[in-house]
Amino acid sequence: MTTSSYASLARENRVKVLKNLAEAGVTTGVVYLAGMKTTERKWTDAEVAFRQESNFFYLTGATQPDLHLLVDISSQESYLFIPKFSDDHALWCGVPPTTSDMKSLYGVNHARTVDEIPDVLSSLQAANVHVLEQETEHGAIGTWQSKVDKTALSTAVIEARMRKSPGEVELMRKAAKISGDAHIALMKAVGTGKGSEREMHALFEYECFRQGGRFQAYTPIVASGRNGSVLHYVENSGPISTDKRDMLLVDAGCEYDCYAADITRTYPVGGKYEGDWKTTYEIVLDMQNAVLSALKPGVKWEDMHQLANKVAAEGLIKAGLVKGDVPTLLANHIPAIFFPHGLGHSIGLDVHDVGGYPKGVPRLTDPGIKYLRMRRTLEKGMAVTVEPGIYFVDAMLDKALADPEQVRYLNVDVVKRFQATVGGVRIEDDVIITEDGIDNLTGWIPKEVADVEKVMRG
Ligand SMILES: [Mn+2]
Numbered sequence: 439m440t441t442s443s444y445a446s447l448a449r450e451n452r453v454k455v456l457k458n459l460a461e462a463g464v465t466t467g468v469v470y471l472a473g474m475k476t477t478e479r480k481w482t483d484a485e486v487a488f489r490q491e492s493n494f495f496y497l498t499g500a501t502q503p504d505l506h507l508l509v510d511i512s513s514q515e516s517y518l519f520i521p522k523f524s525d526d527h528a529l530w531c532g533v534p535p536t537t538s539d540m541k542s543l544y545g546v547n548h549a550r551t552v553d554e555i556p557d558v559l560s561s562l563q564a565a566n567v568h569v570l571e572q573e574t575e576h577g578a579i580g581t582w583q584s585k586v587d588k589t590a591l592s593t594a595v596i597e598a599r600m601r602k603s604p605g606e607v608e609l610m611r612k613a614a615k616i617s618g619d620a621h622i623a624l625m626k627a628v629g630t631g632k633g634s635e636r637e638m639h640a641l642f643e644y645e646c647f648r649q650g651g652r653f654q655a656y657t658p659i660v661a662s663g664r665n666g667s668v669l670h671y672v673e674n675s676g677p678i679s680t681d682k683r684d685m686l687l688v689d690a691g692c693e694y695d696c697y698a699a700d701i702t703r704t705y706p707v708g709g710k711y712e713g714d715w716k717t718t719y720e721i722v723l724d725m726q727n728a729v730l731s732a733l734k735p736g737v738k739w740e741d742m743h744q745l746a747n748k749v750a751a752e753g754l755i756k757a758g759l760v761k762g763d764v765p766t767l768l769a770n771h772i773p774a775i776f777f778p779h780g781l782g783h784s785i786g787l788d789v790h791d792v793g794g795y796p797k798g799v800p801r802l803t804d805p806g807i808k809y810l811r812m813r814r815t816l817e818k819g820m821a822v823t824v825e826p827g828i829y830f831v832d833a834m835l836d837k838a839l840a841d842p843e844q845v846r847y848l849n850v851d852v853v854k855r856f857q858a859t860v861g862g863v864r865i866e867d868d869v870i871i872t873e874d875g876i877d878n879l880t881g882w883i884p885k886e887v888a889d890v891e892k893v894m895r896g
Contacts, residue, residue, distance in 0.1 A: 444499030444695060445545035447605045451496050451598060452509055452516060458594035459511060459568070466512055467566040468559065469591060471497060472575055473505040489653055492787035493570060493595055495696045500544055502535070506552055506578055510562050515547040517558055519578075522551050556580035570595065593797065599786055600793040601819035606697065606786070607870050607877070610821060613651065613694035614701070614868055614879040620645035621703050621883050624688055625893050630708045631680035635660040639674040642690050651692030655700060655789040658690035662707065666861030667831045669779060682708020683715050687864060691789070698789040700823050701880050702866035709894035711887050714757075714856050718828050721753030722863045723885065725826035729781065733869065733876045739812050739822070740802060743781040746826045747773045747806070753828075758852045772847045774806030775838045778831065782823035783811035785868055791821070820871045829862030 442448075455469070474491040478484055488503050498507055498518060506519040518541070523534035541549035550558065559567070559582045567582050568591040576583045602610070623645045624638050639660045646654065661671045663679040666687035678686065685706050691699030704719065706712065711719055725746040732745055750773040754760040760772055767773060784791040794812035795801070802808055812822070835857050838844040865885055869876040884890045 440543075441545055442499045442501075442543050444495075445543070447603065448495075448497055448499040449516075449545060450603060450605070453514070454598040454603075455497065455591075455594050456509070456511060456514060458597050459590055462590045462594060464511065464568065464590045464594075467568055467585075467587065468511060468562060468564045469497075469507070469509040470567045470569050470576070470579060471507045472573065472578065473498070473500065473507070474503055476503040487653070489693075490696060492696065492792075493599075496595070496599060496787055498544055498546070500540075504552075506555060508555065508558060508562075510564075511568075517548045517550060518544055518546040519550050519552045519555055522553060552578055556582060596792045599791065600784060600814075601817065602786060602821050602870060603819070607821075607879075609695045609697040610699070610786070610868065610870070611879050613655070613692060613697050613699040616646050616649040616651045616694060617691040617699040617701050618880055618883040619649065620651075620690070620692070621688060621701060622893060624686075625703070625705055625884070625890065626896055628678060628686055628705075628707055628894075630682045631678060632707075633678055635662055635665070635674040635676050635678065635686075638678070638686065638688065639690075642688065646692035651694055653693045655691045655693045655698035659687065659702075660690070661687045661861065664859075664861040666704065666863070667829045669827075669829070669831075669862075679707050681859075682706065682710070683712045684708075684859075685715055685719070685861065685863065687862060689864060689866065691868075696787050698785055698787070698791075699868055699880065700785055700789050700825075700866060701868065701883065702825060702827075702864040703883060703885060703890070704863045704865065705890050705894065710891055714860050716887070717757045718856065718860050719863050719887070721750060721757065722826055722828050722865050723887075724753055725749045725777075725828075726824055726865050726867070726885075729824050729826065730867070730869070730876065730878065730881075733816065733822075733824070733871065734874055735816055735818050735871055737816050739781070739814050739816060740807065740810060742824075743807050743810055744768075746781050747777065750777050750826070750828065758849055759856065760847050761849055762847045767847060770844065770847060771805045772844065774804070775834050775844065776828045776830070777826060778806050778809070778829070778834055779827065780807065780810035780812075782825045782866070784814075785821050785823050816871045818871055818873055821868065822871070823866055823868055825864055825866035827862060827864035829864075830857040830860050831862070832857070 473494040508517040537549035571592040663684040689702040
């Protein structure tokens, strides 16, 4: 049996986690993780498509259900445990793997069956069993449940997962490539009044799946026209607008080897950015370009959100949507009316990856930035999405227009004109922080006005 391509990365990841544990003073005992179990739709035997739990994948690379992992901390030896397969497993699911198959497939030191976990723990004379904070099921370790320790493992794993190795970056680049090609396929396929959001959603999944992107990293958002003003629009059930100036907002990305892409592009269904739609688009493009140019190690993520807010304020003034100077608009949270969500988040094995808020770091409370999914000082190897947006959300605008403190800064007629037609624009890329800047994994997917229009012309 050939070794899984992720086996060497998983070994590297285990070493990283053990190093983090050692730095936290943990040098004895064992690490225990339960993998994702087979799950069914409630009250049926219809199995849900299996996707490994991210921490378990990170430390094993294993893609089968119902596995368990032990790592002896002092010797660094790893033990993978497989289910006791029933006699008819081969009938329904093919010949099950043996322990020696699994040992060579995943490059672990030992492979056993799940009933042997307590015996292995006894042979290791484990002083304690380090488990993830959120893990509640420890049945498989039997009486060793009394030795469960939740103090150190979660942080050790999160801090390891936050900093991507070159091998992980290449898997993210592959997810980005497949997803980016799918975005381009949609740009080429869409046309005024042609087809539906559903067809565009289906085309995106088709393009990903046929290239090896079996799972979407999240439910795609495919929003035509005013639907783009609903931040997490997932119905994807409307027609494509018949107004050629209206835009399609597509926020979608697949997984590759469990690593996520999270990409948004917004473009006119008629193939040419025009009028208020183009004005809105260019504000977001400026916001994103400003942040992408500023990103590097040592930069605080919340400062990047504020930079996007500042560029938004400048653009909104220039567009005639708001009045006043930039500092006053920022002090009164006027950009947050149009940019009501966070700038972006960490990404990796999960689309909203672990580690946004280290222990003890609270969320900020101001409008907009309160939804920021991360407060960190950036370091080399961290992976983040940069996804500013400008939206004309009825709920936000109606509230601001009715608020005497806020309406003073709004040009009401202009705001209402945009609100009646433009939905929303978001542009989202996935970047890795490098020594002195970024490696933009998705920057090659057209987003400058001329580049998108060229692709759409075909
Ligand atoms: Mn995102």
